[in-house]
Amino acid sequence: MSDQKNGSDTRERILDVAERLFMENGYEATSMRTITSAAEANLAAVNYHFGSKEALLREVFRRRLAWLNHERLQALDKLEEQAAGAPLKPSQILEAFFGTLLRMGENPALGGMVFLRLLGRTLTEPAEFIRTFFAGEYAEVIDRYKLALFSALPDVPKAEIVWRLHFMLGAMSYAIAGTDVLQVVTGCEVGDLAGEKATDETDDTVLARRLAQRLMPFLLGGLRAPLPQFDDLQRIQKEPLPKTARDTRGNGPNQDPRPKTQDQQ
Amino acid sequence: MSDQKNGSDTRERILDVAERLFMENGYEATSMRTITSAAEANLAAVNYHFGSKEALLREVFRRRLAWLNHERLQALDKLEEQAAGAPLKPSQILEAFFGTLLRMGENPALGGMVFLRLLGRTLTEPAEFIRTFFAGEYAEVIDRYKLALFSALPDVPKAEIVWRLHFMLGAMSYAIAGTDVLQVVTGCEVGDLAGEKATDETDDTVLARRLAQRLMPFLLGGLRAPLPQFDDLQRIQKEPLPKTARDTRGNGPNQDPRPKTQDQQ
DNA sequence: CTAACATTAAAACGAACGTTTGAACGAAAT
DNA sequence: ATTTCGTTCAAACGTTCGTTTTAATGTTAG
Incomplete structure (x- = not known):
């Protein structure tokens, strides 16, 4: 009990801190020294x-994904059991x-x-080991839900x-990952929840519920949208688009005097 | 003419190479030495x-964004001019x-x-200077389109x-950024375009068209989906969810024997 | 008590990072 | 012919990276 306490404690502290720092800074930009010092652990602990x-x-x-994937499979199992062979409704899936x-x-x-944001951001990370890891973790769940959607939408x-x-x-990943990214661009619409000034934690909880x-409805609307007309082989070329102009700033305006002596301050 | 040719040439070569490498590896994981050597330029050139x-x-x-934003604003100008004061259709916007x-x-x-993928991936990057840069670049366009949608959907x-x-x-960013990420998970559905084996370039062109x-239709369906019912203040708590269990692997199964002597091979 | 073990601690490793330097080059301009 | 200036180059700068090593610590079992 106590022999595990010390070790497990450090281990969990590192996991919690790493989860937050990876979310805030990304994987590459988060150093092990930052992690271990924030977790009040030794550098070699990781x-x-x-x-x-x-x-x-x-x-x-x-x-986290162990719980999530298990829960997702169990939810689908339960739905299919209740349906007794009949296809599920897309909204249920x-x-x-x-x-x-x-x-x-x-x-x-x-x-x-914190984890939701980390997940949303990491799904688009290009690092090889991350992609193969996610592929392995998600394979079964995605496959099950894909099949469920196939029979739910036979047409x-x-x-x-x-x-x-x-x-x-x-839509989901980005919405989660960018709750502070795009909200800044669109004008800070998160805080409009009737003047609730609470902890960051409860604030996040409220945000998650509103997000859901x-x-x-957005996802359902997109999933059930009318199918696109398939004019595939006709290759519409709306406008020839000059192949010469490499980019916008050939010699036009919009060009700030950059390379005079470079902008080292 | 020729005095500029040398310099501009290296400059553009670096931009093209950096665009591709940032897309493939991300910003932090792409070193200046990788960029300059791939662009056949000196390390100090950047x-x-x-x-x-x-x-x-x-x-x-x-x-790229200079062209894109200008084009977007011009397209909206044209639409609003044609509409002559009437609100636009969401599909047009x-x-x-x-x-x-x-x-x-x-x-x-x-x-x-290449640029589309880079854009999609970079929008979720957490680095401060990237976010502020995008906020500045996108502010005007987002604002204009936001207002257009407001009058297009007054209800x-x-x-x-x-x-x-x-x-x-x-949905767009992720779909673009992850054409090879999630496609791996879902089972390689990109190559189903009637056996076209072409250059990577034309392959990408076809992909862009199919993606569009x-x-x-998906975006339109989501945008016009019925509004959610607002049961905001009732705080449904579907299940109490044990607050004790810190995570899934307290002492259950699914636990591989990690910390015995650590897994250094 | 002591031997064995799991964990922590401090220090150092070599490699890679972004950046800077100062000289060299080459095509104009004087 | 010489100066000028934008550009390229090799080399080095100091810093930080992930990882390893070696010793010390405290707990458990015989």
Whole structure:
């Protein structure tokens, strides 16, 4: 009990801190020294407990995704059991898939919005080991839900469903990851929740709930949108578009005097 | 003419190479030595022409976004001129905003899919200087389109429109950025274009066109989806969710024997 | 008590990073 | 012919990176 306490404590502290810092700065921009000092642990602790920085990131995700994927599969199992062979409603499938995730954002014990944001941002990271890791973690869940959508929408071509699943994942990931990115651009619309000034934690919880309420109808609307007309082989070329102009700033305006002596201050 | 040729040549070569490498590896994971050697330029060339690595990234985006934003504003101007004061159709607005971008993906001279992917991935990067840069570059365009959507959808609350604009941006960015990410997970559905084996460039062009055809209906469906019912103040708490269990792997299964002596091979 | 073990601690490793320097080059301009 | 200036070059700058090493610590079991 107490022999584990010391070790497990440091281990969990590192995981929690790494989760937050990876979310805030990204994987590459977060150094092990930043992590260990923020976790009040020794620099060597990460390599001792996890083996490497890459393995640390994997473990940060594994402890959350294990719960998430299990919950998602269980939700789908339950739905299919209740339906007794009949195809499910798309809204049920989306609720099981996205609702489960968004409910993580409302529960700080499961990572809360910190993990949701980290997940959304990391899904687009180009690093090879991250992609292969996610591919392995997500394979089963995606496959199950893909098949469920196939039988829920028998009239929609399967390729179209895959595309739309892709779009839905994107809308969700981006909405989560960018709650402070695009909100800045669009004019700070998060804080309009009737003057609630609470902890960051409860603030995040409220945000997660609002996000879920507004995201689900959007996704359903997109999923059930009319199919595009397929004028595939006709290759419309709306305008020839001058192939010469390499970019906009050939010699036109909009050109600030950059390379005179470069802008070192 | 020739005195500029040498310098401009290196400069453009660096921009092109950096655009591709930032897309493939991300900003932090791409070193200046990788960039300059791939561009067959000297290591100091980046600091000479652009001043710093950050400024290089900004310039990579500026030369594309200048064209894109100008085109987007012009498209909206044209639409509003034709409408003569009447509100626009949402489909027109989306076509002007997203169609303009997706048409960049079909034109390699404007960056093609390389730039589109880079844009999609960089929008979620957490680095401060990137966010402030994008905020400045996008502010005017987003504002104009936001207002256009407000008058196009007078019955929809403005906050809801902003959220859905956010979702649409996410679906697009993610769909673009992850054409090879999620496609791997979902089972390699890109290559199903009737056995076309062509250059990477024309392949990308075809991909951009297919993406546009399938993305636009999805976005329109999401934008026009029925509004969510607002049961905001009731705080549904579907299940208490044990606040004790910090994470899934307290002592359950799914636990691989990690910290025995760590996994250094 | 002591041997074994898991964990922490401090220090150093070599490699890679972004940036700077100062000289050299080459085509204009004087 | 010489100066000028934008550009390129090789080399080095100091810093930070992830990882490893070696010793010290405290707890558990025989």
